[in-house]
Amino acid sequence: MQLTELARQLALEHRGGDVEIRGVAPVEQAATGDLTFVTARKWLQAAHGAAALLVSSDLLSEAGAELAGRPLLISRTPALDAGRAGLLLGARELRVHGIHASAVIDPTARLAEGVQVGPRVVIGAGVVIGADSVIHAGAVIHDDTVIGARCVIHANAVIGGEGFGFEYVDGAHRKIPHLGIVQIEDDVEVGACTTIDRARFGATRIGAGTKIDNLVQIAHNVQIGRACVIVSQVGIAGSCRIEDGVVLAGQAGLVPHVTVGRGARVAAATGVAVDVPAGVTWSGWWGGPHRENLAQINALRKLPEFMKAMRAIMRGAEPSGG
Amino acid sequence: MQLTELARQLALEHRGGDVEIRGVAPVEQAATGDLTFVTARKWLQAAHGAAALLVSSDLLSEAGAELAGRPLLISRTPALDAGRAGLLLGARELRVHGIHASAVIDPTARLAEGVQVGPRVVIGAGVVIGADSVIHAGAVIHDDTVIGARCVIHANAVIGGEGFGFEYVDGAHRKIPHLGIVQIEDDVEVGACTTIDRARFGATRIGAGTKIDNLVQIAHNVQIGRACVIVSQVGIAGSCRIEDGVVLAGQAGLVPHVTVGRGARVAAATGVAVDVPAGVTWSGWWGGPHRENLAQINALRKLPEFMKAMRAIMRGAEPSGG
């Protein structure tokens, strides 16, 4: 397909010459016939082999000179439009087709129109799944879980298992009943092998539009707001409250009962031991404000030399040396 | 059900007025008709909407004045009794009913009376499972694994896979045979998507009454004692030894061959690089005694200012400035 035709079908502005495009490729691998997308100036050099670039209008303003003469598509949402270009050029997305015969679906579960269920999925009693949601192979949706519309549950995820709660009585950990459910609102994505436990009472809740990556743990009674992003291997302990628009980067961990305020961003591998205010960026093994954490990391780097220097000075300043 | 009737059926002491109870709710969501349970003073205010409170006798001693006049149930084990109350009021626990037809059970496996097996479970050759154990959907119990009585294995857990062991020979990692098994004693719980690897020789062992959360990794030849608590996303490397009553909080990690002594508590996200003495609390990225780690964290927080102040003083103290 010619680049001009692609621009027309994607309703994107085209600049530079026309050229035939056969596929879309990542920036480092793009070669003759490939469209690639570039969102930051530092990737431009790696993209030299591509036939054409799909760039953001911001990048065009910033690096116009470097882009001069190259065949370009200009987009406000370059990652999405690169995907749409790939689909137009014949690439295919991962799809589940209808309800696979090997899925085990309890007769009391209610699946709305358009729900897709992959092989070997298990859907328990009383489960409710909203329209057009997709449940990938091997996922387990335990009894009474409620899932909204247009959700995607990835392979081998487990939703609605019993929470981890015991009371220590007479030398033994006795299991606390978990009588609540998991409630997932519309447009939520749950990654592969991610586990979301049911509440003791009430519901563990995931707000609309929140996206959860692979291998994440969400414990009983956690309340997650809307449009959050929770990256792989994050662990959220019991009864935490994550407000709208929060980002938890990979491997971050939250102790029980903390609140992360609206729009806060928690850096990768951060340990969240206290409430995080709205809007801040938080980082550190024992998490705190990111700017302070960076200052501490920088100071720590200089600490061995600093101690050595100080001790040398102190030896010089001792009375016997004066 | 009236609160007095609930007290009678649970054999709990009742104080304050009588009131109708329709269900049990978490403290923040409890409203008219709800019983909630409160175990710490700081949650009392959040519970203002509840019809009645289930409290510990300790909390009653501590906060008697704040509780005066409220309908109360008093319990030594409030979390368990709140669960029992929920069950009496009609809530239901997650249950597996018998042995699901879709489970794949090797004919040489031996399942004792009362074992429940969920959909799509795989139970290999020579596996032995003790009375009344529950294996949830999608769990894989590999050949020759031994599981005791009253255990719960959660969905998509994998028990008895080959350990991760290779010998580097002539430029390639060659796979070491794993000829041992996994042996799990009575009353153990294994979380969803948790993996426990078989031993090279002998057995990877989990002691009676130990509870393991979701997404935990337990490598080959690990020996875990009785009544331990291992929280989500903990990683225990090969041949570690965890003695009785140890608590490993979420995301803690142990390098190979370390011992954690009886009753020790390892804080969340702690890196355990050396043996941990019995009874201590251990924390830190490079773990050490918790009190020392806290002192270091506090000192680190002050370090940027401290360095700046010291450098200012030193400049003032230089000969040219004297």
Add this chain to the structure above:
Amino acid sequence: MQLTELARQLALEHRGGDVEIRGVAPVEQAATGDLTFVTARKWLQAAHGAAALLVSSDLLSEAGAELAGRPLLISRTPALDAGRAGLLLGARELRVHGIHASAVIDPTARLAEGVQVGPRVVIGAGVVIGADSVIHAGAVIHDDTVIGARCVIHANAVIGGEGFGFEYVDGAHRKIPHLGIVQIEDDVEVGACTTIDRARFGATRIGAGTKIDNLVQIAHNVQIGRACVIVSQVGIAGSCRIEDGVVLAGQAGLVPHVTVGRGARVAAATGVAVDVPAGVTWSGWWGGPHRENLAQINALRKLPEFMKAMRAIMRGAEPSGG
């Protein structure tokens, strides 16, 4: 079997007396009739109960006096040879037998000769699997994944799921199509409940001979070289590049787009936030050269006392005290 006969069948050098060997046991549990293997001097004492020892020639040079008179087998690859001894003595490895009837294999998938597929495995459309590879129970191999020869995919692993990528448009995270695949070369091992996501375009690639443990996350477009070792619970974010022979120890985490150079070793729980040079050892919450990290940890340990001492000196040095 007599030790001399075992030596003959394994083609290993034998020293000390002959003795009957009934099995192979780990060093701490080895008793009468057991062969055990010892690779470091510090384990020798624990092995006192064993009937015979399988040792490396290095250990023999180092600890010859302590080994004098004991029945020994001497090996260049003691872990492998101990495993071979166990197999000769009748122990069995975990095996998959043929293609299990409960596996769900798309008719367009192509499985080479000798591929073994366990119960409840799901193999999607267009998948290609090379000769003699083993796919354990419950693993999900999504559409179009390519797996080489002699690979082992452990139970409940998920390969080829959609990557975690969204573009934030008008207040919502919109899903970016993932049109690429996962490509795994020969002799790769993928652990239980490990997740490897497909690329946006092109392929997420795992090089020949690389071994990946349980519960590892490998995001979209990651490129991993040959003969790497990736230990449990490591998380590798999108588009990272891991060169040949790299070791990533347990729970290490990599932010997106970093490169780990050939032969580098990343310590357990290290956060990799910048490119890691070839050949180095890297460690720390915010990773850096291991030697510098150790110096910082040591300095940090002394910091509380150091600050106290400095402040005392400064008080003494104040003008009013002079």
